């Protein structure tokens with residue numbers, strides 16, 4: 328079909344990691360938007376979809392690289408005809424000390440000639456709420472949650488206005504809870520006041536789904552939103568009201584793939600640690616990868632693969648590098664955080680290739696960076712989004728291949744997530 332006659336996409340999303348991309352895609356599919364996730368900026372034209380999510384691996388990248396990649400994604404999404412753009416960041420606002428959320432948002436604003444955007448990572452269904460500019464994870468401030476121990480992006484300040492201001496050249500403001508509860512019109516008035524006060528980027532409070540819907544409505548007319556997946560909850564209704572979207576009840580249907588199944592875990596989050604323990608406690612087959620062995624040059628990937636090949640016919644296996652925060656700290660102080668992370672990611676990515684060669688067709692991957700490495704190694708460049716397993720984590724189908732992937736954000740999923748995911752896959 329020629330570019331002229333092809334239906335334009337409505338929403339273009341740039342996600343700063345792979346699991347974050349599936350998370351926001353899942354939210355859009357839930358609202359009836361046909362959504363395709365592409366891995367990196369595609370070479371060709373846009374797929375037939377209401378929304379396209381470009382998954383980058385830029386969360387921990389230096390700002391200059393993250394900006395370059397985000398702008399490339401933006402230009403591709405503009406060519407696909409997107410009417411609105413969404414920079415998907417983590418619901419825990421994960422960012423390195425130097426931070427690239429501010430620089431990327433400002434670069435996108437500049438490219439879109441947009442003088443005002445919001446920043447709202449809230450995802451209440453997963454316990455992420457923003458109140459008076461402070462991010463809570465469950466009952467804890469971000470800075471007191473397990474996120475303070477994150478191996479790559481330790482978050483030690485819950486005040487998002489302060490965090491974002493430190494990364495931004497323009498002025499960062501706040502739209503407080505008492506405005507948000509009054510709805511979209513009050514929010515729009517607050518945006519105008521902030522804009523008049525030269526604020527370029529406003530953190531917006533949100534503690535429940537109604538707030539997210541108000542925010543999505545208030546952002547109708549803004550070209551760019553910077554947010555977790557939560558705000559996407561309210562977007563399909565806005566697009567439907569414009570006549571840009573006809574919700575599709577079958578948006579989440581995936582074909583059956585069968586085959587063997589496995590779980591790969593490179594996340595060291597509290598949630599993933601609990602999920603790995605749950606698997607081990609049930610006596611299910613599991614193989615541990617040790618970053619020190621990798622650094623010493625041991626053939627850990629081959630050993631893990633040989634172990635898995637013998638067991639796959641009997642049922643799903645888990646291969647994991649997941650470790651408790653104190654173990655990760657020790658390894659990082661010996662090897663350096665970057666090298667340790669890289670070695671583990673490469674090892675798990677290599678194992679993923681071997682597992683697929685050995686007949687695995689349903690693969691659960693825990694961790695955003697880990698998922699990025701695995702998806703790249705598997706040469707997957709497009710994913711269709713299926714039904715959610717737990718909030719924010721859907722099964723996905725690699726385009727044109729009999730392979731399904733569930734890419735789990737480190738902190739997402741109930742304690743029995745791995746088992747549940749495998750039970751739900753076909």
Ligand SMILES: Nc1ncnc2c1ncn2[C@@H]1O[C@H](COP(=O)(O)OP(=O)(O)OP(=O)(O)O)[C@@H](O)[C@H]1O
Pocket residue numbers: 344346347477478479593594595596599618648649650654655658659667668669670671672693694695696697698735736737738
């Ligand atoms: N035992 C370990 N020691 C040191 N680093 C590890 C170990 N296990 C995993 N890692 C590294 O920790 C990082 C975990 O990041 P990843 O993004 O995969 O998980 P996450 O941060 O929990 O997930 P998300 O980004 O979705 O929140 C990866 O780079 C991984 O290679």
Ligand SMILES: O=C(O)[C@@H](O)C(=O)CO
Pocket residue numbers: 344346347348350351416417418419450555556695719736737
């Ligand atoms: O928003 C989240 O928490 C997740 O989608 C994510 O980005 C984890 O990598």
